[in-house]
Amino acid sequence: MNNSIIDDQCTIIRDSGAKISIELLKTSFDLFVSELKQIDDIDMKNNLIEQMVCSLSVVPYRNKKLADLKLLNHEFYFILRDKILIENLRERHIEDKIYPKVLLDVLIFFMNLSCNINNNNLNEFKYLFFHKILINEIGNCLNEMSTYGKYLDNNLIIRSINYLLILFKHFHAYDITKADYLSISPIFYGVIQCLCCSYSIDLIKSLKQSFIQKLNDNQILFLCSMPYYLQWYSDYYHPENIIKILRILLNEFTIWMTNCHPDTYYQCSSQLAKMIRHLTYLFVRPLKSDYINILCQDFYHDYCKLVLHWSLILSSILSNSFNKYNIKLNIRIIVQNLYNFTLHSNVLNFMKTISNLIPMLLQMTDIQNDEIQLNVYRCLGKIMIETDIKTMANPQKIASMYIDYINNTMNDFNKTERFTSLLKSLINFVQHDQVKIELIKQNALPLLIKCVIEIRFDPINVQQIALEILLALAFDNNALEVLKQNEIFMNHIQILSNNSNSTTISLQRAAERLLWKLEKEEKCINKSIVSNNKYKYDIMISYSHKDKDLCFQIHEQLIKDGYSVWIDKDCLRGSTMIGIANAIENSHNVLICMSNMYKQSVYCQSEAHYAFERGCRLIPIVLESNYQPDGWLGILVSGKIYVNFTNQEFTLAYEKLKNEINHYQHQNFNILSNINESNEIIFSNTKQDQSNFQSDLPKCISEWSCDDVKLFFMKIKLDKTILLLCTHMDGHRLLELYEMCLINRESMYQSLKFELNETYHTLLLISDYLTFLHEIKFYVPLTSTNVQATQSSRLSITFCNVL
Template identity: 50%
Template sequence: MVYNTLIDEHCSTIRRTGSDIDAEQLKTSLDVFVSILKETNDYKLKCTLIGKMTSPLINLSYKNKIFAESDLITHEFLIILRDDIIIDQFHRRNDDDHITQKLLQQITLFFTNLSHNINDSNILGFKHLLFDKILIDELANCLNEIGTYGKYLDDFVLLRSIKYLLLTYKNYLRHPLIDNEYSQIKSIFSGVIQCLCSSFIVDMITSLKYNFSQTLNDSQVLFLDTMPFYLQWYSDYGNPDNFLRILLTDIDDDEIQVNAYRCLGKIMMEADIKMMTNPSKIAAVYIEFINNTIDDPYQKERFHSLLESLKNFVQHDQVKSELIEHNALPLLVKCTVENQFDPIKVQQIALEILLALSFNNDACSFFRQNQDFMNHIRTLVENHIADQSGLQRAAEGLLWKLEEEEKAVAKPSILNLYKYDIMISYSHKDQRICHQIHEQLVKDGYQVWFDKDCLRGSTMVGIANAIENSKYVLICMSNTYKQSVYCHSEAHYAFERGCRLIPIVIEPNYKPDGWLGIIVSGKIYVEFGNVEFKLAYEKLKNEISEQEYENSNQSLLPSSGEKDQINTVFLHPEPLAIVFETNIDLPNCIREWTHDHVRSFLIRNGLGNTLLPLLTCMDGHRLLQLYEICLLNCESMYQSLKFELNEKHRVLLPIADYLNFLHEIKLYIPSNSSNVKTTQYSLLSLTFCNVL
């Protein structure tokens, strides 16, 4: 009775204080809970007490970071919850005690809420809590029993508890792992793969209605949503290819396989490509299956769902070249130009896939050489059919990419004559938070270009005009933004134009990678996903103000013409020196070059206005180091140099200048340079094209 009164008092304090409770108050309550539990020997009574103690804690918002403080995340109370509830209940998973099972679900959900707040300062505390061998073994054994024998598929409480634990580990996996952490949790990964490669996945897909129109039960959620979601954050190289093979080959019924392909498309859209051991093989399987179904009228639905799945697969930068290598382009062009294909279900999706592939230079060359295809997309752009606006939009985007973008990028900017302060680039799926940001910016007096229909009514020409006429471009980063080929197009154009980009994160814990990571590299992100809107918006305004201040200071500097004169005087004090420096003999070995030799080399090769401002202080040794770094990561170094030149000097670095630099300097590279591989350069243009 005394215990209950004491527990009630502390629980009441936690509820009453809510999000305002401080760490010291909470620690006092947890200390009391621990002392009570240590004096309780009856297991069922202990479970009852823990249920009362955790009730107010579970109701704390997952955004409440109070438990993220290292003193609390390592508190003994959490260890008791782990050992006496989670581990013990997983060990007793064959028991039918619904009260303790329900407690297991509550505690695992509580752990998931805690894991949303993992950061660099508390990650060791979370490791101490989660990387317990007994906990990992119990979870892995349970997964293996499900995957091997189909056990517990009707135990919704246990299935939900497994889901919450996988999400907890997934949140941990968002952060770089150290030491042997991968090997410690590899058994969980293997258990997940065991489930996804089991016959039970086929049974679940069999039970699905057409196009996922029903609510998923707990086992379907675990298999078709949580487990693939967990895999995308596991960077180790397992073998989930068998799962993909099952979805593509081991289901005979047509309607079931259509659903299987849609399931695969969802997984492809969410998954990290690193989880796939052989992207080339998967690309080949896709093309083979599409080839086998494209002309078969009895497999129309199967073909449509495969194409949808391929649209999600192509969003990964790493697989674009694989699809091109496996002759996807002629197949997709056929889907676009031949009249027997549905304009929405086939032609539009095929065009969107081709638009995604157009960021590869080899694909662009293929399209431009196919005059029938080019004429076809021009016709699509000119024909305005009410119920085919999506098809027209895809054609406009591709035609812009192939014929207009390069000319638009080269157009000179007219500084200080902007029509808008800010252009907001966002994905339609993120419209709620983006609308909120837009409304607040307008209230604060900013002139904002914002398409409320998310580009539905705007051609790429209109988007380009908005980008060109905006002082800043707001990049609203999320997974859906990165997956959208239209968002990719506008962000890429803004980057190529050298616009002032302000990246904001609107999805909790999102970290940009791939093409989006390159575009925002080196910039400060404004966090909206994990921060209260008011605070995040203030940070956004501060970032805009800081950039305004920097830009106003730059405007006080000499004009570009005056600056060129000053630089010329500084670098070459006497007019005759310019003639002399550009005509001095260059030593055959770059290691013998002085600063003057480097300047002469750059000027005589037409790089005086682009690379020279960045490399002014370099001698031959340092220039050789730069060249070696370029060979190791050609595309990344181009983006870095381009970004630095734009930030410091407001000058664009043309790709031709970069490639010219790599070509001309090769003549002076010593053959015994240990870091330079002669075969690497022959691959540079191919590698570079794959990224761009």
């Protein structure tokens, strides 16, 4: 038979190359199909198809012409799928079958073609490849490999399955429905079975204990492509499937990895580097955050060994920077892996103990690569504690880097994902006062406001994150005032806070929390505190949603033991901040459930800050092993006893928690008695001469007795607050207290407030503190050395005898 037509068309395609038009390709496809239908001989047909596919290889697959809708719907592609792929897969059971060379050629062609999937042609690609017969054949082949060890010595089938997995993986970035995932589930479960079989363990054990080696086809399929394929399914599989793989393979992988000398990593091949990257990703980051604690607890020791080894590899790479060719590629992979480990809270706490990790990460902030710098700063934001930030020579560099990156990416459509990642990582840094101050100085506020009010930005991935960053910044008074003065912004967040659309409920929550901070918090802090014997709840639990399992367990046990407890059971949607504030005000004790996630949450910070300002009894409990609070959280729980739920059995920790709660309740009873007793003493000492309330005190404070001090505070109506701290002071000691207040008004207010709360469970209002400073100055001698040194332009102290 004359095949000159096919020869001619193949020649035209080869000669045209990248310049060939879609119309000309369609014409060639029409002629291909017409000729193939006239041929019955299978071998001849295979040879002609091979000739056609080879000619198409000169058309660069990245230029998208071959993925045009007119061609994706063409019968030629379906002939390749049905007559080459499916028929050869069906015949895999035939012993001594000789597979045509065209099988791999078609697979490679289709794999490259799938790189051009986009939202416009997605349905056509799904129609071509989400084909039930094809999917079932792939799934059955995988099951036969894992169950019976079939085809493991057949390189052609191994390579065919490898290409097909990569082809299907290319769908992962697009809008694949749950029904679509269900239709291709035979492949997923086949891959799971393969990775759980003994052969996968044998393949890891067969690796040389060195980073310098080549992989065979079986190792590439099982240890590289299969883990890579599973990254697609994070939303749609039950976590137990992946946890099963970890229990079988993680320890063997850790043993192999940690026995490979760090100094040889920069020499590893691209294949081996991919295998390590995909396996590490599968083992470390396969699940959504709701399940991440399972991995954190069960595989902690292996994770710690791996992260320590990665830090040794990084040290080796940085010290051997003479190998300029691969250094950026190696560092990019290493830093990405390190960031993945930071998602596990316990491992994150371990990473904070690796002495040279932060210096190495800081060393890489100058590398001119956006992805490296982003991941470096994401790691630093999680690993650095307040002390580390304070010792940095230039914390302003972090602020300027973020502001530059935000400016450069917020208007670039092609960098939307990177822009979102930047905002999310900035959340970690705004917890640190030094970076917060630098961000405000360098005008980050207008940029973040822009992210909130412009409708072009995604409500959840941009607007909500920007609101949360602004909430963190609003703990700085300067930022708070700037935001309050921006009328357009205030009106906008008011609208957002009233929008109860179910799809943007988390955006509404963020707006409501920020509005609370800007408009309502100060008024609520200063309103009167409930009487000690009128609390509605014994305990309010403040926690991060990521720690909900343990917190709910504590809550249930407290309820069983008869305590009245308030907890926001659904803190993803959550109660309004007004409702939470009301719960705080009406709770005798507030449990602060400390963890990395709690510290990083601006919502948790809002709750804890309000509880502290309201003078609540704070009982800190530790939910992560090796966790040490720092920064704002460290300040709030300073000097308090922690109840640790990670280093002992739950029942033992819970008993200690009960003891703390009961101790506070007993202490509160004694406080009430002490307050009443103190008041009785004061009133009994002055009962005989009530006129002293109206008469003048000695005009110089240095002449006051203890009774005069008491009378002074009763006269200015502060006998229920500051007097409780001064009952044994005479005039000289009260003068010393006043001089301390003049030296640093704000810190002394915080100190007095803290002591009054801790000792007498009484709130010191700022108005009471200012009243004290104002009223006492009329009794202070101008000759007081310390007063002279501090009065300057702020105070005008008169002579005692003027009165």
